[in-house]
Amino acid sequence: MADNTEFNRLYWHSRRGMLELDVLLIPFLEEVYRDLPRADQLNYEKLLACEDADIWQWFMQRGQPDDPELQSIVNMIVKRVQPD
Structure with a gap:
């Protein structure tokens, strides 16, 4: 139950503007x-x-987060939609 509640929380936080x-x-x-x-x-x-505008810039590869951990997850998401 707790796992599902956490996933639902993340789902709603993943819905952006x-x-x-x-x-x-x-x-x-x-x-x-x-x-x-x-x-x-x-x-x-x-x-x-993070702010939507920053995330969008990172996904469009018009900038990079200063945090290497954020860059890692951004790379995973971008690679998923733009495979080699």
């Missing part, structure tokens, strides 16, 4: 998040605490 972010974050949460190591799950949660 921008549709462009929603279409990246929500599928990542639903399809990848549960299989990530705990450290990467925490990085995803840290990403959700």
